Amino acid sequence: MLRIPLTGLTAASKELSAISNNLANANTVAFKKSNAEFGDFMAADSATILNSQIGKGATTIGMKRDIEQGSLLQTSNSLDVALQGEGYMVFGSSTSAQASGGETYSRAGKLTLNSDGYLVDESGSPLMGNQSLSGSLQSPNMQPINIFKSVGNDPMNVGSISINSQGLISVVPAAGGDPVKVAYIATARFENENAMQALGGNKFSASQGSGVAQYGRGGSDGFGTFAQGSLENSNVDITSELMQMIAAQQAYNGNSRALQTGSDMLRSLTEQVS
Secondary structure, eight states: HHHHHHHHHHHHHHHHHHHHHHHHTTTSTTTTEEEEEEEEGGGOOSHHHGGTTSSSEEEEEEEOOOOOOOOOEEOTTTTBBEEEOOOOEESSTTTOOOOOSOOOOOOOOOOOOOOSBBOOOSSSSSBEETTTOOOTTOOEEEEBSSSSGTTTOGGGEEEEEEEEETTTEEEEETOOOOOEEEEEOOEEEEGGGSSSSSETTEEEEEOTTTTTOEEOOOTSOOEEEEEEEEEEEOOOOOOHHHHHHHHHHHHHHHHHHHHHHHHHHHHHHHHHHH
């Protein structure tokens, strides 16, 4: 009697938790909202659950990340970059590490130059790229992208920095002259994005379920293109989330009342028997 509303309470609570997280990250660059997915015990294989549970309640199947593209925010900052379309930017764990399986993936392109000339994200992780500018990124010789090295390791010789739609980073020396090509930003994609392991800070790593990273170059082989001076907004629709929150709260309250009613009925029956 009490199991059905109890499972409903648990499901509604998890949905409220997902909605709260979405709302808290509504202004987080490139954040992708998550939705709770539910099913009932009828949908499960009856061989794996007790017969007494079949059709008696809801269960949370899991959280599914919505990978829909967020809108672009124009920032006019030359080091901000957004991906339009499929793919993730690749970040390393340190500025001395080459690609060795320890990279992370993110669509948050708010970049800065550190004191050593490396392009890094807000957590200090270096942006990875193909420094040789030759060959295919399918088997990339990825290295952290360093701007200073392209202008003789002289920070004062860095003029303007440009990033084209393919992710090619170029630097115009402060003294003038032709742009110096630095590297292509490495991009990666996965067969099952929803199975990527969330690491926090809007970063992900590959997992057994996601499959291995498939590398490419912006604007080729189905990968998205880059937009300099822009950041991708989160794909959270605050109005929609608030409406879902109201529905989830109503479901929680309804199951709570049903649970209380069932408890009162059992107590009454116990008192009559005793």
